[in-house]
Amino acid sequence: xxxxxxxxxxxxxxxxxxxxxxxxxxxxxxxxxxxxxxxxxxxxxxxxxxxxxxxxxxxxxxxxxxxxxxxxxxxxxxxxxxx
Amino acid sequence: xxxxxxxxxxxxxxxxxxxxxxxxxxxxxxxxxxxxxxxxxxxxxxxxxxxxxxxxxxxxxxxxxxxxxxxxxxxxxxxxxxxxxxxxxxxxxxxxxxxxxxxxxxxxxxxxxxxxxxxxxxxxxxxxxxxxxxxxxxxxxxxxxxxxxxxxxxxxxxxxxxxxxxxxxxxxxxxxxxxxxxxxxxxxxxxxxxxxxxxxxxxxxxxxxxxxxxxxxxxxxxxxxxxxxxxxxxxxxxxxxxxxxxxxxxxxxxxxxxxxxxxxxxxxxxxxxxxxxxxxxxxxxxxxxxxxxxxxxxxxxxxxxxxxxxxxxxxxxxxxxxxxxxxxxxxxxxxxxxxxxxxxxxxxxxxxxxxxxxxxxxxxxxxxxxxxxxxxxxxxxxxxxxxxxxxxxxxxxxxxxxxxxxxxxxxxxxxxxxxxxxxxxxxxxxxxxxxxxxxxxxxxxxxxxxxxxxxxxxxxxxxxxxxxxxxxxxxxxxxxxxxxxxxxxxxxxxxxxxxxxxxxxxxxxxxxxxxxxxxxxxxxxxxxxxxxxxxxxxxxxxxxxxxxxxxxxxxxxxxxxxxxxxxxxxxxxxxxxxxxxxxxxxx
Numbered sequence: 001x002x003x004x005x006x007x008x009x010x011x012x013x014x015x016x017x018x019x020x021x022x023x024x025x026x027x028x029x030x031x032x033x034x035x036x037x038x039x040x041x042x043x044x045x046x047x048x049x050x051x052x053x054x055x056x057x058x059x060x061x062x063x064x065x066x067x068x069x070x071x072x073x074x075x076x077x078x079x080x081x082x083x
Numbered sequence: 084x085x086x087x088x089x090x091x092x093x094x095x096x097x098x099x100x101x102x103x104x105x106x107x108x109x110x111x112x113x114x115x116x117x118x119x120x121x122x123x124x125x126x127x128x129x130x131x132x133x134x135x136x137x138x139x140x141x142x143x144x145x146x147x148x149x150x151x152x153x154x155x156x157x158x159x160x161x162x163x164x165x166x167x168x169x170x171x172x173x174x175x176x177x178x179x180x181x182x183x184x185x186x187x188x189x190x191x192x193x194x195x196x197x198x199x200x201x202x203x204x205x206x207x208x209x210x211x212x213x214x215x216x217x218x219x220x221x222x223x224x225x226x227x228x229x230x231x232x233x234x235x236x237x238x239x240x241x242x243x244x245x246x247x248x249x250x251x252x253x254x255x256x257x258x259x260x261x262x263x264x265x266x267x268x269x270x271x272x273x274x275x276x277x278x279x280x281x282x283x284x285x286x287x288x289x290x291x292x293x294x295x296x297x298x299x300x301x302x303x304x305x306x307x308x309x310x311x312x313x314x315x316x317x318x319x320x321x322x323x324x325x326x327x328x329x330x331x332x333x334x335x336x337x338x339x340x341x342x343x344x345x346x347x348x349x350x351x352x353x354x355x356x357x358x359x360x361x362x363x364x365x366x367x368x369x370x371x372x373x374x375x376x377x378x379x380x381x382x383x384x385x386x387x388x389x390x391x392x393x394x395x396x397x398x399x400x401x402x403x404x405x406x407x408x409x410x411x412x413x414x415x416x417x418x419x420x421x422x423x424x425x426x427x428x429x430x431x432x433x434x435x436x437x438x439x440x441x442x443x444x445x446x447x448x449x450x451x452x453x454x455x456x457x458x459x460x461x462x463x464x465x466x467x468x469x470x471x472x473x474x475x476x477x478x479x480x481x482x483x484x485x486x487x488x489x490x491x492x493x494x495x496x497x498x499x500x501x502x503x504x505x506x507x508x509x510x511x512x513x514x515x516x517x518x519x520x521x522x523x524x525x526x527x528x529x530x531x532x533x534x535x536x537x538x539x540x541x542x543x544x545x546x547x548x549x550x551x552x553x554x555x556x557x558x559x560x561x562x563x564x565x566x567x568x569x570x571x572x573x574x575x576x577x578x579x580x581x582x583x584x585x586x587x588x589x590x591x592x593x594x595x596x597x598x599x600x601x602x603x604x605x606x607x608x609x610x611x612x613x614x615x616x617x618x619x620x621x622x623x624x625x626x627x628x629x630x631x632x633x634x635x636x637x638x639x640x641x642x643x644x645x646x647x648x649x650x651x652x653x654x655x656x657x658x659x660x661x662x663x664x665x666x667x668x669x670x
Contacts, residue, residue, distance in 0.1 A: 029660060033592060040596075063600075066607075070599030077664055 030082050037075040044068045093291060110257030110301075117250025117297050123223075124243030125163040131236025136161065137441040140170055140188065141179050147408050150187025151401060157188075158195025162202070162296070167192050168331075168345065169438050175341040176435045177442035178449065183412050185341070186348045190405060193324075193352060194397045199296035200320075200390035203251055203303045213252035219245030251300055258308040278318045278364060282357070285322020290329045298323040299393065307386045316385070317368060320393050321360045328353040339433055344415040351411060356400025367396055427504035429453070432512040440524055443516040447509065447531050451538070452654055454505045458538045461502075462643065463578070464492040465549040466571050467556075474582055479575050483568045489553055494546040502542060509535045523659060530662070534653040537646040544639040551632050562624050566615065566633055570640040573608055577601060577644045581651050591656045595665045598648050605648070609641045 044067060051061045100107040128136065140157060144150040154171075158164050171188050174180045180188075219241045226238030272280055289298045299320065306316040328350040335346030360367065371392045372382075380387045404411075429450050436446040463470055467490050472482045513532045517525050548570070555563035580601055584594050616633055619625045625633070652665040 026660060033661075033664075036592065066600050066603045067596070069603050070596055073599055074596060074664060077666075081664070 027082070030078060034075065034078045034082060037071055037078060041068065041071050041075060044071060104261075106257050106261035108257075109260070110254050113250045113253030113255075113257055113304075114292060114297055114301060115250070116246050116253055117300055118292070118294060120243045120246030120248075120250055121163065121294060121296060122243070123239050123246060125161070125166045127236045127239025127241075127243055128161045128163070128166065129236070130232045131240060137170055137174075137439055140167070141174060141441065144180050144184035144188060147183060147187040147405060150184045151191035151194075151405065154188035154191025154193075155195040156191075158192040159198035162199060164192045164196045164295075164327075167195070170442075172338065172342045172345060172435050173437075173439040173442040175345070176339060176433050177431055177446040179442055179445055182341075182344060182415065183408055185345055186408055186412055186415075187405075189345055189349050190352055190401050190408075193349075193356070194394065194401060196295060196327075197390065197394040197397055200299045200303060200393045201387075202247075203300045204307075204384075204386035204390045206248075211252075213249060216245040216248040216252065219248070247300075251304060254301060254304040255308060258305050258310050261310065272315065277315055278321075278361060281315045281318035282322035282325060282361065285319035286326035286329065287322075288319075289323045289326025295323040295327045298326065303386045303389060306389060313385045313389070314364075314368065316389050317364060317392050320389060321357055321364070321396070324353050324360075324397070325357045339435055340419040342435065343419045347415055347418065348411060352400060352404050355404055356396060359399060359403060360396040363399075367392060367399075370395060427501045429505055429508040429512075432508050437512065437515055437519070440516070440520050443512070443519060444524060444527055447513055447516065447528060448654060450505065450509055450512075451531050451535050454502065454509065454535055455538050455650060455654065457501055457505065458542050459578070461492060461494060461497045461542055462545045463574070464490045465494055465545045466552065466574060468571060468575065473575050473578055479572050479579075482575060483571055486571075487556075489556065492549075494542060494549065498539075498542055502539065506535055506539055527659060530653045534650045537650055541643045541646050544643050548636050548639050551636055555629075560625075560629075562619060563629060563633065566612070566619075567636070569608075569612055569615075570636065573605070573640060573644060577605070577647055581647060584651055585655055587655075591658050591661045594656055595652065595661055598652055598665060601648055602645065605641060605644050609637060612637050 044064060048061065048064045048068060051058065051064055055061060097111060101111060136157060140153060143153045154167060158167050161167065167188065171180070171185045175182060175185045223238045223241030223243075223245060226234045226241065229235050229238065285298060285302070288301065289295050292298055302311070302316050302319045302323070305311045306313065311319070331346045331349045335342045338346070371388050374395075375382065375384075375388050375391060378391065380391065430453050431446040431449045433446075436442045460470065463473060467488065468482070468486050469490075472486060475482070509532065513528045516528055520528060552567050555567060580597065584597060587594055613634070616625075616630055616637070620627065620630050649665075652662055656662045656665065
């Protein structure tokens with residue numbers, strides 16, 4: 001009897017599962033982050049290209065490249081989590 | 084000592100009542116069942132709210148009116164001022180809310196407790212609630228089998244309500260049958276003598292039962308069965324309010340300074356409210372008679388009129404005391420001063436903060452920041468640097484040039500006297516908190532514990548660095564001093580950036596990006612410094628023995644910088660999803 005009630009409750013839990021809603025929110029947030037990182041990566045690409053044309057070895061160019069690398073690393077991690 | 088004498092005495096008195104009077108037995112059983120119900124309701128709300136109650140109490144208490152409103156709503160919904168008090172004391176200890184807000188919540192909570200009187204008088208006496216109690220108990224128990232805390236909590240609330248209804252039904256039945264043999268109304272007393280005698284009865288009953296809500300339930304059921312006179316019931320209600328202050332003060336004796344401050348605030352509020360209610364009892368009674376018809380309460384419905392009286396005099400108390408919250412807070416802060424903490428004593432971790440998951444996590448975070456700040460002081464001093472120079476606008480090279488004097492600091496002593504206790508407290512409380520937390524909370528605690536360990540490791544790393552730094556300074560080896568200055572410069576760069584991150588108020592994903600950039604730059608610097616060392620060796624400027632020390636110290640510096648940056652992720656990024664993205668071990 002006890003088990004049957006437990007089974008019943010598990011079914012009800014699955015039906016109203018709040019953790020699924022939480023997970024969906026998390027996934028949505030991650031997708032938003034991926035989108036924002038991708039946009040940032042594209043923007044940085046453009047800026048680096050312009051800056052490299054001016055002076056490839058400038059400090060600005062170096063800093064931008066580091067930022068690009070950091071954004072790319074985070075983007076990879078976020079995409080891995082999303083898959 | 085007093086408790087050791089009074090408790091057995093009370094036990095004997097109750098036993099005597101139960102043995103000699105079957106009616107008293109039913110009433111006392113009713114009170115017991117009612118109290119069990121309150122206990123279930125309290126626990127149920129803890130589970131059901133899933134942290135929502137804590138969030139509300141944390142977010143909506145920025146001004147005194149907001150705090151009063153939140154305290155009122157939270158207590159009215161949860162039906163437990165003690166649960167609200169526990170949360171508030173816990174938040175206060177973790178510095179999640181201010182003392183002014185906490186006092187406001189306590190005031191509001193006093194109005195919120197009057198909801199029980201409305202519940203009992205409106206539902207408990209009007210309908211045959213015992214019929215509803217049994218299905219509530221059945222469904223409550225079934226829901227208790229659920230895996231989800233929300234349903235478990237809802238089940239507990241249903242069980243709680245079921246027991247409360249059953250308790251009221253028992254009390255009512257007891258008073259009704261008692262009336263056939265003994266009419267307590269015969270002992271009704273008129274005038275102010277009656278007022279004071281019944282206030283005393285109400286206060287004693289509340290102190291004994293330890294719940295003003297249960298006392299109010301007894302008063303209302305006794306009043307509805309005609310066992311007590313209406314004006315005496317009003318006095319008993321005032322007495323119940325006064326009685327809670329004794330309960331609160333007794334409970335605060337063993338509490339921390341925050342618990343004591345709130346207990347005194349509660350005491351001041353209830354005493355002022357009690358005095359006002361006694362002074363104006365007949366005027367308030369007339370006011371109830373005027374307001375009752377407007378609220379649809381029948382002239383003969385004394386139980387609901389009592390509930391209205393209870394609410395009115397508590398609201399009146401808030402109106403009188405609320406303008407003086409700030410002076411009251413100043414008085415409380417003077418009365419219970421912050422004790423001067425001994426060296427290495429935790430500032431935030433106390434038994435009280437562990438009661439509530441949100442404050443336990445916040446207190447652990449703040450204590451880890453405390454450990455971080457203390458450790459950083461030791462680290463920068465070991466590198467012969469001063470924090471005021473590090474965090475100034477001065478150019479890093481100038482700071483390095485000017486910071487040439489050796490700073491006397493014994494890292495081992497600092498660790499033993501200042502840091503070890505703090506670190507141990509973090510370990511102890513993080514273990515204690517795990518049983519109260521959900522999966523994500525436990526992961527956060529794990530991260531904080533790991534961060535605390537990293538901070539201690541940074542201190543141990545700098546011990547080696549300090550020896551060599553001071554040695555080459557002493558023998559005035561300029562090339563080596565120059566290389567060590569590069570390491571000091573890197574430390575300053577990272578510390579300055581972390582300070583900006585600490586004060587940053589924007590998107591947390593920006594913080595994470597910034598930290599990743601710093602990690603990348605730090606890796607580059609390590610490569611550049613190692614190249615420089617290679618050329619120094621090739622040019623015979625430094626001996627291989629010196630080079631080995633330097634290479635090790637480059638490793639220590641980069642290990643410190645990396646740990647600093649990882650600590651920043653855990654300590655200053657609150658969003659766990661973003662925090663996890665910065666996880667070092669996930670690539």
